[in-house]
Amino acid sequence: xxxxxxxxxxxxxxxxxxxxxxxxxxxxxxxxxxxxxxxxxxxxxxxxxxxxxxxxxxxxxxxxxxxxxxxxxxxxxxxxxxxxxxxxxxxxxxxxxxxxxxxxxxxxxxxxxxxxxxxxxxxxxxxxxxxxxxxxxxxxxxxxxxxxxxxxxxxxxxxxxxxxxxxxxxxxxxxxxxxxxxxxxxxxxxxxxxxxxxxxxxxxxxxxxxxxxxxxxxxxxxxxxxxxxxxxxxxxxxxxxxxxxxxxxxxxxxxxxxxxxxxxxxxxxxxxxxxxxxxxxxxxxxxxxxxxxxxxxxxxxxxxxxxxxxxxxxxxxxxxxxxxxxxxxxxxxxxxxxxxxxxxxxxxxxxxxxxxxxxxxxxxxxxxxxxxxxxxxxxxxxxxxxxxxxxxxxxxxxxxxxxxxxxxxxxxxxxxxxxxxxxxxxxxxxxxxxxxxxxxxxxxxxxxxxxxxxxxxxxxxxxxxxxxxxxxxxxxxxxxxxxxxxxxx
Amino acid sequence: xxxxxxxxxxxxxxxxxxxxxxxxxxxxxxxxxxxxxxxxxxxxxxxxxxxxxxxxxxxxxxxxxxxxxxxxxxxxxxxxxxxxxxxxxxxxxxxxxxxxxx
Numbered sequence: 001x002x003x004x005x006x007x008x009x010x011x012x013x014x015x016x017x018x019x020x021x022x023x024x025x026x027x028x029x030x031x032x033x034x035x036x037x038x039x040x041x042x043x044x045x046x047x048x049x050x051x052x053x054x055x056x057x058x059x060x061x062x063x064x065x066x067x068x069x070x071x072x073x074x075x076x077x078x079x080x081x082x083x084x085x086x087x088x089x090x091x092x093x094x095x096x097x098x099x100x101x102x103x104x105x106x107x108x109x110x111x112x113x114x115x116x117x118x119x120x121x122x123x124x125x126x127x128x129x130x131x132x133x134x135x136x137x138x139x140x141x142x143x144x145x146x147x148x149x150x151x152x153x154x155x156x157x158x159x160x161x162x163x164x165x166x167x168x169x170x171x172x173x174x175x176x177x178x179x180x181x182x183x184x185x186x187x188x189x190x191x192x193x194x195x196x197x198x199x200x201x202x203x204x205x206x207x208x209x210x211x212x213x214x215x216x217x218x219x220x221x222x223x224x225x226x227x228x229x230x231x232x233x234x235x236x237x238x239x240x241x242x243x244x245x246x247x248x249x250x251x252x253x254x255x256x257x258x259x260x261x262x263x264x265x266x267x268x269x270x271x272x273x274x275x276x277x278x279x280x281x282x283x284x285x286x287x288x289x290x291x292x293x294x295x296x297x298x299x300x301x302x303x304x305x306x307x308x309x310x311x312x313x314x315x316x317x318x319x320x321x322x323x324x325x326x327x328x329x330x331x332x333x334x335x336x337x338x339x340x341x342x343x344x345x346x347x348x349x350x351x352x353x354x355x356x357x358x359x360x361x362x363x364x365x366x367x368x369x370x371x372x373x374x375x376x377x378x379x380x381x382x383x384x385x386x387x388x389x390x391x392x393x394x395x396x397x398x399x400x401x402x403x404x405x406x407x408x409x410x411x412x413x414x415x416x417x418x419x420x421x422x423x424x425x426x427x428x429x430x431x432x433x434x435x436x437x438x439x440x441x442x443x444x445x446x447x448x449x450x451x452x453x454x455x456x457x458x459x460x461x462x463x464x465x466x467x468x469x470x471x472x473x474x475x476x477x478x479x480x481x482x483x484x485x486x487x488x489x
Numbered sequence: 490x491x492x493x494x495x496x497x498x499x500x501x502x503x504x505x506x507x508x509x510x511x512x513x514x515x516x517x518x519x520x521x522x523x524x525x526x527x528x529x530x531x532x533x534x535x536x537x538x539x540x541x542x543x544x545x546x547x548x549x550x551x552x553x554x555x556x557x558x559x560x561x562x563x564x565x566x567x568x569x570x571x572x573x574x575x576x577x578x579x580x581x582x583x584x585x586x587x588x589x590x591x
Contacts, residue, residue, distance in 0.1 A: 105564060105572040198548045212547045241554055242547070312530035323507060330508075332585050337578035347590045351508035363509055367500065367519055368526065370507040377493070380534065386544030388533050393545055426525050442548020467548070 002030060002078075002168040007221045009077055009171060009228055016076060017066040023057035023076030027120050030078045034123060034169045039145040041154075041163040043083050044091055045123040050078070053120040060118070073228055073252070075118030080164045080173040083124035084131055084207040085111055085216070094207050095139035096129045098335050098357040108205015109240065110174065110216045110233040117232045122170055125160030129359045130326065131176055131209045133157050134184060134431050137422050138361045147189050149457060152415045155185030158219070162189040165219045172229055173219045178210050179314050180411070180435025182217045183447040187410035187460030190449045192477070193219050194226040196470050198442035199244040201230070202237030210321035211242070213314075213439040223448060223477040227255035230470060246468060254471050259479035262296035267403030271307035272434055277412045284451030284459045284487055285409045291484050292407065300403045304395040307437060309388050314436045315429055316372050316385035323369030326362070330354060364425060393441040396466070405476050406464040409434055410447040414457035434462065444470045448477045451487025459487070495524040 006012045006026065015021035027050050034045050057076035061067065067075050081087065084094045086104035093099045107115075115121065128138035136144040136159030144159040146152035147166035154163045158175030162185035165173050175182040177195035186193020195217045206216055218229040234248040268289060273282055293299050331337045331354030341353045358366070372381040399406070411434060421428045438445040444467070447460035461480070465472040500520045504511045511519065564572035571583060579586035 102576055105575050238556065241556075242549060244550075245554065306536075309533055309536060312533045315526065315530055316533075327507075331578060332587055333573075334576040335578065342579075342588045344588055347588065348505075348508060350588050352510035355507075355509055358509070360515075363504075363511070363515070364519060364522060366507050366509060367503050368523060371499075371503045371523070374503065374506065381530075383544055384533055384536075384538070385530075386546055387538045387542045388536050390542050390545040391536070391538065393548070425522050426529055429526070440545075440548075467550075 002026075002033060007168070007171065009074065009225050012077060012171060013067045013069065013075070016061055023054040023061065023120065024051065026076065027051060027054035027078060027122065030122050030169060037167065037169060039147065039163050039167060040142050041126055041144050041160040041167065041169060042080070042123040043093055043095065043126050043141055043160070046090060046121050049090070050120050050122050053115075057118055057120060072118035073232060074114060077119050077172065078122045078170045079114060079119045080123050080125045080161060080170040081111055081121060082127055082158050082161050082173070082175050084127060084176060085174060086205045086207070087111055087121065090124065092124065092207070093141070094130045095127045095141055096357065096359065096362070097140045098329050100336050102334055106205065109202035109237045111205060113233050114229070125158070125164050125173060127160055128157035129362050130207065130322075131157040131178060131181055132322070132361050132365055134180070134428055135416070135418075135421065136160065137418060138359060140359050143418060146415055149415060151417055152457070153188070153418055155188035155415060157181040159185045161219045162186055162191055162193065165189075165191045165221060171221070172225055175217060175219055176206055177215050177217055177439065178213045179318060179432045179439050182219065183435050183445055183460070183462060184411050184432070186219055186447040188415035188458065190458030191219050191221060192223050192226050192446065192448055192481070193217070193460075194230065194446045194473070195438065195444065196230055196234065197244070197444045197468050198439075199242050200248070200444070200468070200470055201233045202240040202243040204237055204239040208325040210318040211325060212321060213318060215439070223446070223474055223481050224252070224255055226446070227251040227474045227478070230474070244468070249471050251471055251474055255474045255478045257475065259475050261292065261479070264297045264405070264476075265300050265403040266292055266297045267300045267302040267399055267406045269302050269304045269307065269399070269406060269408055271304050272408035276430070276433070277409055278414065278453070280453035281409050281411070281413060281459055284453070285407070285461050287486055288450040288461050288480070288484060289407055291486055292480070295483065302399045302402060302406070304399060304437065306388065306392045306395050307433070310392060310436045310440060311430055311433050313385045313388050313392065313440060314432065315368070316381050317389060317440070319365040319369035320372045320382050321369070323366045323373065326366055329358075361425070389440050392437055396437070396441045396443060400466045404465070405472060408462050410460040410462040411435065414453045414455070414459055438464055442467055444473045446473050446477050448481050450484065493527065495527055496520060
């Protein structure tokens with residue numbers, strides 16, 4: 001675990017400026033902490049590369065006398081990367097046997113931008129195989145432990161990244177969020193998790209799961225740090241045609257501006273406080289909302305009537321896109337090829353032998369997706385799901401005329417025990433009900449810690465804003481995080 | 490949608506389309522789980538969609554951004570070899586090696 005004094009970018013940079021800490025020392029301590037940990041949060045540590053980057057950071061510090069924050073906003077900051085994002089020459093497995101030995105020949109854009117800003121990559125974090133899961137129990141390399149509650153799941157699919165930040169194995173980590181895979185583990189582990197607007201950060205170099213839903217985002221110990229990471233990673237990328245050409249904003253400078261709660265219209269969707277949401281989660285989130293109201297914000301009761309269909313739409317759209325995306329794992333250009341794969345009469349048998357490397361959840365989703373796209377069922381499933389997706393998007397468009405931001409719970413419950421939902425896929429899927437709508441509509445959403453349940457397990461509050469109002473999510477998140485003292489956080 | 494019978498034969502057929510080899514036990518398991526999941530997602534069949542509702546396939550504002558058609562050099566290793574072939578399980582003459590299919 002890192003020194004408690006150094007949990008945010010500014011804490012580390014101030015310590016660098018005071019010469020109380022060097023990047024080499026911080027990186028060495030970080031790597032030692034990861035090696036000694038029993039959380040299984042990392043699939044790989046990047047010792048040589050990290051130490052080389054740290055030495056370089058110290059040289060830059062020496063040259064400038066203090067951290068050049070304008071050119072190197074992440075100088076010497078230890079960062080972990082979810083193992084579904086590629087770095088040239090660094091093994092990327094997606095927590096799958098299929099990619100056990102995959103050494104990518106290029107670096108993804110988001111990761112590249114972090115490195116150019118001075119970040120020190122300490123390792124690749126564990127996940128549910130191909131980011132499919134909500135508990136991190138679907139990793140081919142073993143589950144991840146909750147950072148503070150042994151025997152509990154950290155959430156998923158970016159459970160390794162959430163655990164790594166909470167347990168102090170890095171200052172920030174990258175995750176990817178297709179149906180809640182950043183916000184839900186952030187809520188379970190008690191850290192900040194931010195899924196920016198779809199298209200705000202390039203997906204080039206993120207191994208595709210569901211291309212119309214996937215979004216890269218940060219895990220951090222403060223909202224301010226999430227703003228810094230978004231500013232570094234965001235913006236158009238010619239290598240991802242779905243990345244937006246809208247200019248990115250100075251998120252880091254804006255986040256520190258004082259939020260005027262008075263005049264802010266905060267929407268509370270009734271569908272986010274239904275019976276299936278644990279009383280402790282409701283209580284904690286409602287207390288937080290009461291505090292927001294006391295600050296002068298106007299609370300608006302809103303309705304997102306198509307929310308109950310979100311899980312159904314998602315588990316048709318996401319699995320359909322996944323079945324198509326994962327067709328590329330054919331054992332020709334990359335991936336593991338079993339020794340007997342070449343001794344086949346039929347090319348279909350070759351593919352089947354190769355694709356035996358997929359784990360159970362991945363196979364389950366490919367089958368469901370192939371079915372939903374297959375002749376005779378396409379209209380009833382995929383086409384209809386895309387129409388209902390439009391209705392869900394319309395719900396948001398309508399309510400954002402009445403309110404500026406939406407507040408609600410992130411997940412219906414706090415972290416659960418390992419194995420509790422593992423044998424019931426539908427039960428696991430239903431857990432995503434409150435995070436999925438954001439992905440379907442392409443909106444920015446964030447989880448910020450707001451309290452704890454009776455066992456002491458963390459609870460997050462979700463902040464949602466209209467498309468490309470990432471600045472507003474950050475602004476509200478920062479004001480809440482720095483102002484709210486309730487909830488026993 | 491409610492009329493669809495999810496059985497082991499359907500799972501076998503779909504798995505074959507997806508080029509997945511399943512054991513008998515997997516077929517049984519997936520058939521049962523698919524029945525439960527499709528039983529749940531069947532709720533969308535009851536949603537009344539206003540006529541003319543365009544299916545939403547992406548949250549993007551502009552569907553297909555245009556760009557200049559420009560040739561960029563391929564990624565190569567320091568010794569000039571094509572880099573994209575590096576992760577291939579088996580290669581031959583700087584190409585991907587595949588089983589004979591004819």
